[in-house]
Amino acid sequence: DVKVTQSSRYLVKRTGEKVFLECVQDMDHENMFWYRQDPGLGLRLIYFSYDVKMKEKGDIPEGYSVSREKKERFSLILESASTNQTSMYLCASSWGGLATGELFFGEGSRLTVL
């Protein structure tokens, strides 16, 4: 089975702290994604990566950065957390080059910024 693992299910951080969210996939997928999920807004794409060290901005990249040093690992970084970044963060992966490719999601990381 495809498995996408997010390192932390729940995090509580203070405003201004640096936050790392880690994601690992075991299916040798080329593409990896970070989404943010808020009630009524669906999933909004923060960043995606189609190869090691490659990254592209999604719809809401402000306040976030990413790192992909190895194919299986994609990290989301909040340099200075703010309260409006309180949300559920979902990592996903997929095979490369498919316009209709299925996304495989992790279980999510719920971040609360106080």
Added chain:
Amino acid sequence: TQLLEQSPQFLSIQEGENLTVYCNSSSVFSSLQWYRQEPGEGPVLLVTVVTGGEVKKLKRLTFQFGDARKDSSLHITAAQPGDTGLYLCAGGPFGAGNMLTFGGGTRLMVKP
């Protein structure tokens, strides 16, 4: 950014009832995916429709892609408590690879 609107946002029904969830856009999509997300889990793909007018059935779930490829519907027959969850549609634009656009979701609760 292409927008997908889902309706209704919330739906609470009794076991055994039928329901339909809609996913609409003013944009044309190359494909349309439906995901279900259960509490505490990530979304899981239910189906992908790629041809205008296409109908796919998955047990009690029927998915339809509009002829103009701008809308889709999910119909559940004789809903069961196990159908409870958040249903998300996601459109695949032409020429943009895996950059899906997600709808806002429909939260379904099926009461026993």
